[in-house]
Amino acid sequence: MPAGGPNGVETATGQRYIAGAGLLSRLLTPGASRMASPTKDQIIDQLRIVKDPELHKDLVTLNMIKHVAVCDGQVKVHVELTTPACPLKDTIRRDVTEAVSRLPGVRQVELEFSAAVRANRQTASQLPGVKNVVAIGAGKGGVGKSTAAVLLAVGLRRAGARVGLMDADVYGPSIPTLMGIPHARPSVSGNNIVPIQAYDLSVISIGFMVDPDKALIWRGPMVHGVIKQFLDQVEWGELDYLIVDLPPGTGDVPLTLAQSIPMTGAAVICTPQEVALVDARRAVRMYQQLNVPCLGIIENMSYYVCP
Amino acid sequence: MPAGGPNGVETATGQRYIAGAGLLSRLLTPGASRMASPTKDQIIDQLRIVKDPELHKDLVTLNMIKHVAVCDGQVKVHVELTTPACPLKDTIRRDVTEAVSRLPGVRQVELEFSAAVRANRQTASQLPGVKNVVAIGAGKGGVGKSTAAVLLAVGLRRAGARVGLMDADVYGPSIPTLMGIPHARPSVSGNNIVPIQAYDLSVISIGFMVDPDKALIWRGPMVHGVIKQFLDQVEWGELDYLIVDLPPGTGDVPLTLAQSIPMTGAAVICTPQEVALVDARRAVRMYQQLNVPCLGIIENMSYYVCP
Numbered sequence: 001m002p003a004g005g006p007n008g009v010e011t012a013t014g015q016r017y018i019a020g021a022g023l024l025s026r027l028l029t030p031g032a033s034r035m036a037s038p039t040k041d042q043i044i045d046q047l048r049i050v051k052d053p054e055l056h057k058d059l060v061t062l063n064m065i066k067h068v069a070v071c072d073g074q075v076k077v078h079v080e081l082t083t084p085a086c087p088l089k090d091t092i093r094r095d096v097t098e099a100v101s102r103l104p105g106v107r108q109v110e111l112e113f114s115a116a117v118r119a120n121r122q123t124a125s126q127l128p129g130v131k132n133v134v135a136i137g138a139g140k141g142g143v144g145k146s147t148a149a150v151l152l153a154v155g156l157r158r159a160g161a162r163v164g165l166m167d168a169d170v171y172g173p174s175i176p177t178l179m180g181i182p183h184a185r186p187s188v189s190g191n192n193i194v195p196i197q198a199y200d201l202s203v204i205s206i207g208f209m210v211d212p213d214k215a216l217i218w219r220g221p222m223v224h225g226v227i228k229q230f231l232d233q234v235e236w237g238e239l240d241y242l243i244v245d246l247p248p249g250t251g252d253v254p255l256t257l258a259q260s261i262p263m264t265g266a267a268v269i270c271t272p273q274e275v276a277l278v279d280a281r282r283a284v285r286m287y288q289q290l291n292v293p294c295l296g297i298i299e300n301m302s303y304y305v306c307p
Numbered sequence: 308m309p310a311g312g313p314n315g316v317e318t319a320t321g322q323r324y325i326a327g328a329g330l331l332s333r334l335l336t337p338g339a340s341r342m343a344s345p346t347k348d349q350i351i352d353q354l355r356i357v358k359d360p361e362l363h364k365d366l367v368t369l370n371m372i373k374h375v376a377v378c379d380g381q382v383k384v385h386v387e388l389t390t391p392a393c394p395l396k397d398t399i400r401r402d403v404t405e406a407v408s409r410l411p412g413v414r415q416v417e418l419e420f421s422a423a424v425r426a427n428r429q430t431a432s433q434l435p436g437v438k439n440v441v442a443i444g445a446g447k448g449g450v451g452k453s454t455a456a457v458l459l460a461v462g463l464r465r466a467g468a469r470v471g472l473m474d475a476d477v478y479g480p481s482i483p484t485l486m487g488i489p490h491a492r493p494s495v496s497g498n499n500i501v502p503i504q505a506y507d508l509s510v511i512s513i514g515f516m517v518d519p520d521k522a523l524i525w526r527g528p529m530v531h532g533v534i535k536q537f538l539d540q541v542e543w544g545e546l547d548y549l550i551v552d553l554p555p556g557t558g559d560v561p562l563t564l565a566q567s568i569p570m571t572g573a574a575v576i577c578t579p580q581e582v583a584l585v586d587a588r589r590a591v592r593m594y595q596q597l598n599v600p601c602l603g604i605i606e607n608m609s610y611y612v613c614p
Contacts, residue, residue, distance in 0.1 A: 140479050141555045142449010146582075171556030172447050172586040182585075212585055215557045215593035220527020223558070248448045248555060249478030250522045251530070275453075278489075278519055279479040286522030 035105035037073050044068055046103055047077070050095045053088045059096070066114070073107030075100050083240070084115035084160035117161060117240035120264040127231060129238040130164070132264040135257060135292065139279025141248035144300040145269045146174040149245035152267075157200050161240040164195065164202040166230055168257065169247040170223050171216055173207030184208050192235045204234050220252040227256045248279075250286040258290035265295035272302055342412040344380050351375055353410055354384070357402045360395045366403070373421070380414030382407050390547070391422035391467035424468060424547035427571040434538060436545040437471070439571040442564060442599065446586025448555035451607040452576045453481040456552035459574075464507050468547040471502065471509040473537055475564065476554040477530050478523055480514030491515050499542045511541050527559040534563045555586075557593040565597035572602035579609055 038046075047065055048058045059065050059079065067078035077096055081089065097109045119131035127133070136149040146169065153165040167175035176182045184196045186208050195202040206226060210216060218226075236242060244263075247253050257263065266287045270280035280297065287294045345353075354372055355365045366372050366386065374385035384403055388396065404416045426438035434440070443456040453476065460472040474482035483489045491503045493515050502509040513533060517523060525533075543549060551570075554560050564570065573594045577587035587604065594601045 140449060140481075141447055142583075171558050172589070174447075174582050174585070177582045177585055213588050213592060215589040215591075215596060217557050217562055217593050217596060219559050219562060220530075223527075250524050251478050251558075252526050255524055255526060275481050275484045276449075278481070278484055281520050282479070282522045284522075285520060286524050289522060289524060 035073075037070050037105045038075075038103040040068050040070055042103060043070060043075060043077070043100055046099050047096065050092070050099050053091050053095075059092070067112075073105055074110065075106055075108065076110045076112065078112045078114065081113060081115040082118050083156075084117075085156050086115070089113060115160060120262060126261045127236065127242070130236055130242045131240050133242045133244060133257075133261055134295070135244045135246050135254065135263055135266040136269065137246040137254060137266050137283050137287070138248050138269045139250070139281070139283040140270070140276045141172070143269050143271045143276055145248070146178055146245050148267070148269050148298055148300065149243050150175065150178050153201050153241075153243045154199055156241055156243075162238055164236050164239045164242040165204075166234075166242060166244045167203070167205030167207065168227055168230065168244050168253050170206045170218065170226055170253070171247060173205045175203060175205045175245060176207040179203060182207070182212065189235065192233050193229075194235050202236060202239070204230055223252045224256045227253055228260060231257075231260055250282055254286060254290070258292055263292045265293040267295050268297045269300055270297060271300050271304075342380075344377050344412045345382075345410040347375050347377055349410060350377060350382060350384070350407055353406050354403065357399070357406050360398050360402075366399070374419075380412050381417065382413055382415065383417045383419065385419045385421065388420060388422040389425050390463075391424075392463050393422070396420060422467060427569060433568045434543065434549070437543055437549045438547050440549045440551060440564075440568055441602070442551045442553050442561065442570055442573040443576065444553040444561060444573050444590050444594070445555050445576040446557070446588070446590040447577070447583045448479070450576050450578045450583055452555070453485055453552050455574070455576050455605055455607065456550050457482065457485050460508050460548075460550045461506055463548050463550075469545055471543050471546045471549040472511075473541075473549060473551045474510070474512030474514065475534055475537065475551050475560050477513045477525065477533055477560070478554060480512045482510060482512045482552060483514040486510060489514070489519060496542065499540050500536075501542050509543060509546070511537055530559045531563045534560055535567060538564075538567055557589055561593060561597065565599055570599045572600040574602045574605060576605045576607055578607050578611075 044060060044065065048060045050059050051057060052059060052062055052064065055062060064080050065077065066080045067076070069076040077100065079092060079096065093111050096111060100106055100109045117131050120133070136145055136152065138145040146167075149165065153163045157163045165175060167173045176184065179198050181196060181198050181203070184198070186196055186204065187194045193204065195204045196208060197203070206216065244257060246257070268280050268283045268287075270276045284294050284297070351367060351372065355367045357366050358364060359366060359369055359371065362369060371387050372384065373387045374383070376383040384407065386399060386403065400418050403418060407413055407416045424438050427440070443452055443459065445452040453474075456472065460470045464470045472482060474480045483491065486505050488503060488505050488510070491505070493503055493511065494501045500511065502511045503515060504510075513523065551564065553564070575587050575590045575594075577583045591601050591604070
């Protein structure tokens with residue numbers, strides 16, 4: 001089971017940091033040790049000058065400061081991030097430490113991080129336990145889409161999020177091979193399908209259900225049906241992120257997904273060849289037309305030079 | 308216009324070969340110069356011992372000897388191959404020269420080659436001018452399928468065949484980019500579409516018809532419609548080979564193709580990674596299920612080692 005309490009506060013993985021800045025200022029200003037500790041409100045006021053580097057609003061307004069404690073010049077601040085994989089954690093830690101240390105009487109600043117992944121509001125009604133659906137798409141095949149999806153899922157899981165991985169590439173399901181579980185078979189519970197647990201991820205793929213040597217010669221409407229089933233009948237449970245590995249191109253699968261559930265966003269994988277870029281452009285246009293925010297483009301194999 | 312007369316006899320590209328074997332035997336056997344030349348029938352009889360290296364029947368039975376002429380010890384043999392790209396041309400040339408030279412009185416053997424590509428009998432009724440339809444498929448994308456299709460088409464054209472190239476990868480049409488004609492626009496003649504001429508090939512692609520920056524968010528039945536139109540409404544003219552670049556996977560396009568026209572065969576492209584082989588296996592199974600002969604597998608990028 002993924003770690004995390006009912007609010008997603010992950011004390012088990014919470015990181016602590018003890019800054020020496022307060023100590024240094026005390027040594028430089030004799031008599032500082034006799035100063036009274038600042039009050040909790042003073043600290044919170046001070047935190048109003050610390051802005052989230054991405055959202056450009058202060059941490060207090062953003063409701064990211066969950067708890068402040070102060071005792072004999074030792075300050076503890078609990079910051080709640082919107083994702084455990086926040087790439088700006090270190091910047092926030094530095095800014096908070098710096099700002100709080102400036103208050104007279106502060107000897108030590110200790111930070112605790114947790115994360116409460118916010119749900120894409122609309123997703124909630126369709127996939128009740130799933131907070132965010134992120135599609136990994138590519139115009140062209142063979143650019144490393146499935147690899148990127150697996151790495152993203154495993155990375156988010158390692159950061160502490162609860163993650164599911166759905167292989168929507170029904171004609172060429174690569175996830176079972178890439179995850180090293182080509183012979184896994186999901187069990188059935190009532191009308192529902194229980195996903196495979198691998199690397200602490202919940203994984204589903206059509207590759208688990210058909211003979212690896214059998215071709216899936218399916219027309220679009222059958223593909224549509226499989227994707228609907230993956231969304232409706234798989235017991236995903238509580239997930240912070242459901243990563244969906246799309247097939248290459250702009251056909252039935254992305255269309256069905258976009259029409260069935262509001263996606264938090266999509267990432268497009270491409271390689272730096274013109275023939276891949278043409279298709280990547282089409283994929284970006286598709287997401288724009290389907291009103292799915294394009295979270296970014298991952299350029300894969302950038303440093304590969306033909307031998 | 309592709310070269311070749313009404314019977315596909317390509318005198319313009321016919322290759323000639325003058326063997327010295329007869330001359331040598333004359334020097335070694337004095338008095339041979341006074342020998343009478345063999346008759347045409349004697350030469351044809353001699354050719355009955357030359358077998359086609361692939362079909363394992365003699366050239367006379369296979370009706371490949373179109374003309375024999377003899378004059379003063381000089382013999383001319385006209386061999387008609389089933390494809391101008393015959394990889395066994397040199398073997399046939401050597402065997403014929405050797406066999407004919409053995410006859411007394413032969414001073415010189417000259418060979419002329421032509422090719423009359425035989426039509427897949429069933430194709431004729433559906434695509435009247437097209438003798439063979441060859442699909443280039445792949446389970447997985449990014450393995451070099453489109454590149455293989457272009458190289459095969461250009462290679463067959465250079466060998467003298469009349470070749471068309473159909474880009475059936477409607478979601479990711481790479482052929483316009485690979486052929487260097489991304490901005491070409493086919494013209495319309497009555498109800499029909501006139502394919503683009505490039506490198507002396509007739510080329511059609513959905514990429515010629517839509518804005519390169521526009522996504523084709525099409526469900527299966529629309530894709531089916533495009534493929535049917537490419538078969539029914541494009542003025543292919545007289546073709547020895549129509550090379551079809553399929554999209555990756557086993558979806559609507561190969562199914563529509565296989566159900567619309569009897570394909571001469573299909574080649575599957577793959578790379579030596581397990582994740583590509585799994586999909587290649589599925590593709591081979593698909594062709595077997597659709598009764599399309601699998602002509603072979605091209606292993607691409609075999610010598611690539613990750614840096």
